[in-house]
Amino acid sequence: MAKPRQKPSGKWEIGLRHPSLPGGRKYFTFDTEDEAIAYAQQWKLMKGADMPPPQELLAPTGPVREVRLTRILGEWEESGFAAPTQLLTLRTVAREVGTTKLSEANYAWVTGYLRMLKVEKNLSPCSIKHRMQALSRALDEYQRHNPGLTIANPVKLLPKGYSTYTEVDTKLAKARGGREKVTQTRDRRLRPGEHEKIVKVLSGYERPDRERGLELRGGNALLTLYLLIVGTGMRLQEAFSLKRGQVDMEAKVIRVQSSKQWRGKVSFRDVPMRPEVHKALSVYLSTRAMLPGAWFFPFLEEDGVKGFKTVSQRLSFRFRIAFEYMGIEGLHEHDLRHEATCQWLELKDADGRDLFRLEELNKIMGWTPGSLMAQRYASFRGVDLAQRLWSSYATPGGEPGASSGAA
Structure with a gap:
């Protein structure tokens, strides 16, 4: 059974699933947590008895595109398909852009969000990718449950290498006291001794x-x-x-x-x-x-x-x-x-x-x-590769030179 969560207004919201509902899920708001839990229990009994939802719930209410990103991110977090390592990132993205409406989340908006992550937060390319990937997967999941949407996933419109700092990004970041961040590739091996x-x-x-x-x-x-x-x-x-x-x-x-x-x-x-x-x-x-x-x-x-x-x-x-x-x-x-x-x-x-x-x-x-x-x-x-290379060209006397098959 779903768990209710408290909204900023102080009321309690709970999302209940049923294949007959628009999008497969509908949210209900109550004054207290106990009321939300009680309603969820009734809903569970109805589903167990194969009773259809009330007819008035089957019609979409209001424009679907006015949903805010905090709900979309929350649905992906609660879906069970988000990786455990992604949950903290989803909550971070929700704090940063959760109030944005889906209708506002276009390419211009996502590039502005990307610029904010580089200039204001001065994040590394890896951290930027984690945020964008989490947002993209949440939007994909929402679109799968709302096939009538015509809006494209703006994150997928970003060019390859979007997380890398451009010259403009670097100048703006330095102007705010930051610096250019680069992806750190680890290739550290044990050195001799x-x-x-x-x-x-x-x-x-x-x-x-x-x-x-x-x-x-x-x-x-x-x-x-x-x-x-x-x-x-x-x-x-x-x-x-x-x-x-x-x-x-x-x-x-x-x-x-x-x-x-x-x-x-x-x-x-x-x-x-x-x-x-x-x-x-x-x-x-x-x-x-x-x-x-x-x-x-x-x-x-x-x-x-x-x-x-x-x-x-x-x-x-x-x-x-x-x-x-x-x-x-x-x-x-x-x-x-x-x-x-x-x-x-x-x-x-x-x-x-x-x-x-x-x-x-x-x-x-x-x-x-x-x-x-x-x-x-x-x-x-490189030193190991060089030794292997030279050993393959060593003459019987042990000196580097032509291979044994050379004239």
Whole structure:
């Protein structure tokens, strides 16, 4: 049953669905929340008894185009089809442009909104895209339920690259004390010696120029979590939410529950253990005993934990502190997934061929078949490519020169 929400006027509004209603839904306003709930319960009984709605409700009331964007955004938010990560963005867009009427939301209006996001709010291109995509999907959903509308979705009329700052946008933003924002593409990989530094500090190393080392809650849990992520490419939540029964040490396979599913869907994938990962997990398990249903890592059982989000924030912070403690700059926890992807791509068999096909890598990393995410995550170091190139041209004596097949 739908839940009523309070309007700025103080009255309570509730949206009720029925396929016979214009647009499949109709909103009702009441003086109190109890009245709204009582009416919704009556409506539920009518639907359960297959009774049609009252005839006076079946005709459209007033011009449909005068609806405001706050209602359109709210309907998309409550539809169940909006991704959970988009809900906060929808509420932000509603605060910014919710009072705008649908009839006013044309191309000129959306370009004005776009200019406001760049000049007044000085947002990054990524943040601008999130807002525009949320607005566009809400408008699409509303048009699907109102096929009689002739207005086009103005967001889809924006040119390619609309979120990038133009020269005019940059000048206006700087005039208001802002600056040009650009899309940040992350391709940070572990540099030589950084992996050893991270293992060292997560093993309890204390710098001589510091009064104390890091507080490693859970003993070797954070070290093992790091080795697991960098060795498999598992997402942070997928790793710390593992249970003992998902880790098969004999088969050398981890049964991972994907953290990217929503609408109640639960999906698993099998991730093979590389020898170094298997060794790290073996050492970790030798320090503690646990039942198959127990959490593999202790982070979800710490004081003050209110869910996965709390643990994600805590662990991201702990990794950042560990990196900074060893003088490693610009490295984030999620960069470890990029590093793992590149390592999977660089694995070769005895004949020098790729050890895994691209579709197999997509399965390991939790991407859909045919996904191009591997290309996005691949960050091959130029020095590695140069060494590979020169080694292929090395003469038997070891000096760079013509290939062995040259005259």
